[in-house]
Amino acid sequence: MEKVLVRELIRDSGSYADRQVEVSGWIRSNRDQKAFGFIALNDGTHFNSIQVVYEREFLPNFDEVARLGVGSAITVQGKLVLTPGAKQPFEIKATAVILEGESPADYPIQPKRHTREFLREVAHLRPRTNLFSAVFRVRSLLSFAVHKFFQEKGFIYLHSPIITANDAEGAGELFRVTTLDPGNAPRSENGEIDFSEDFFGRKTNLTVSGQLEAEVFALAFRNVYTFGPTFRAENSNTARHAAEFWMIEPEIAFADLNDNMRLAEEMVKYLIRYILENAAVEMDFFNSFVDKGLRERLQNIVASEFERITYTEAIKILEGSREKFEYPVAWGRDLQTEHERYLTEKVFKKPVFVIDYPKEIKAFYMRLNEDEKTVAAMDLLVPGVGEIIGGSQREERADVLEKRMAEFNINLRDLWWYLDLRKYGGVKHAGFGLGLERAIMYITGVSNIRDVIPFPRTVGSCEF
């Protein structure tokens, strides 16, 4: 008998019609009557489950099968029958049902609505629910689409290091990496822990960004991207932050901020289009049960020209609006979430690049503009979420960069290799960072980052 995946049956049910097949999977629901019953079977290869019909007349173990609970694993042999007019397009009339692994009555996932909070507590079982089946399918597809986009453009994929000694970027609190015994660490004369005795002979931490290393590769391969895990030890408990998350960081050489924005806009549209086309069933689910306006909003983004305004223009718009903001608007202050959302949702009603921020509120590596007050930074704001991408043209002039590092109290010696990039064949270059989880949240409408990461790591929580 032919072993088949549910995905193949759903995509090509016509050619399987009236044939004997064998499928294996987990029971989503089981309803029995006196002489027959129905099982919704999901084998993980497709978002949808298929219906298995079993009849007392043909199954010697009918009573045993009728008692099988949700979550049980079974193998079904039987004939695929098309059922036009019924709720499901086809079903399998079972001639044999073999129990692979039982699931007792205390199985926590029931065929009913559970809260997200409860499902997080059973993160090892939640992939078997509709919502998380859809989320993690999209996460997988989106990851592939990221590679597809950049590889088609000839970008080199760089594995930036996960353990690093960089702590100069100021992107957030660091996770220390050490093999020293915390209770008995070697100490120097002044009583501080002596990291020269540590595994790497110096202080090291988990990376907060692969950007600096990406710049190294951009100045060798021209166009590169990183795509990997990053870590922030911030004590922030929100629906949008995790201690471990994935970032996509392209870096392009012989390119300025405009090239950077063009790349970001093209990438965002590509990723959304890819998911709309390749995860249509999952997107139907999100559009129906998670966020009713989702598909329309995404389609609008794909079709729209992203707006581009300067920070200074943004401040003028905000100052001229009659909206009451909780936080004051003034040139030199960073834009708050409420300001960003007002700009993208109320004023422009589409994605907006805000560029040329005051140098004081942005990172040291961003290129100083001619006015010497602003830097060539860009944030992409989108309706519904706010900031989704942050990037900049990098400072390629060694003297300006050194001056900026001094202003930020960054030790030149720690980043000697970063400065070398400006000394030897330095060219203008730019890049940006996109949080994978933020992108998944935006595309699926799922509003908590803990629900788009398989096993989320947040403050005080590292189960599984």
Next chain:
RNA sequence: UCCUCAGUAGCUCAAUGGCAGAGCGGCCGGCUGUUAACCGGUAGGUUGCAGGUUCGAGUCCUGCCUGGGGAGCCA
């Protein structure tokens, strides 16, 4: 870290300071085509933890724990 809300059966939730309840799920039974099936019956509780007020606390007070939402910071 700050503000705020919540914690009662396996799950989702009720219960005016006065007998601890329902739906779903489980179990038992019924039903000849179900779709989160339906109908009948049944079991299931240290009300997050520790104190306090009261004749009496799920309910009021204090502290702690856990979780949600918001803010800051950011991706």
